[in-house]
Amino acid sequence: LEDGYQWFYEGRNGWWQYDDRTAVDLEQNYKRGERTFEMVIAGASYVIDFQQLIQFPKHRAGRIRKIKRSAASFPILGVAGIRL
Numbered sequence: 001l002e003d004g005y006q007w008f009y010e011g012r013n014g015w016w017q018y019d020d021r022t023a024v025d026l027e028q029n030y031k032r033g034e035r036t037f038e039m040v041i042a043g044a045s046y047v048i049d050f051q052q053l054i055q056f057p058k059h060r061a062g063r064i065r066k067i068k069r070s071a072a073s074f075p076i077l078g079v080a081g082i083r084l
C-alpha cells in the first residue's frame, strides 16, 4: 500500500499478509472510516470489523481472527496461505 503499511490476519503461530487485492479493499474501507466491511475470500463471505480488529466468516462457523494494519516489514508466515 502506498504509505508502507500492510494488512495482516492471525494464524496459529504468527501472522499472514492479506493478498494485494483484498488489502487494497481493506485500506479503502478503513480510510473511509467504515466500521465493518464484507469481502469474499476463496468463495466465502467474511466480515471485517475495524473497531474490534477482527475478521470472521459470515455464514458459517469459523475462527474469529485478529487483524492488524502494520508496517509492511512486519514478519509474516506468508501471503494469503502461501508460505514464504
Ligand code: V3L
Pocket: 009, 010, 011, 012, 013, 014, 016, 018, 019, 041, 056, 057, 061, 062, 063, 064, 065, 077, 080, 081, 082
Ligand atoms: N485470506 C486468505 N485465506 C483466509 C483468510 C484470509 N483473510 N481468512 C481465512 N482464510 P476461517 P495457520 C488460513 C482461510 O478463519 O497454520 C491461512 O491463510 C484460512 O487460511 O476459520 O493457522 C492458512 O492457509 C483457512 O484455510 O474461516 O497459520 C491456514 O489458515 C480457511 O480460510 C492455516 O494457517 C478457514 O479459515
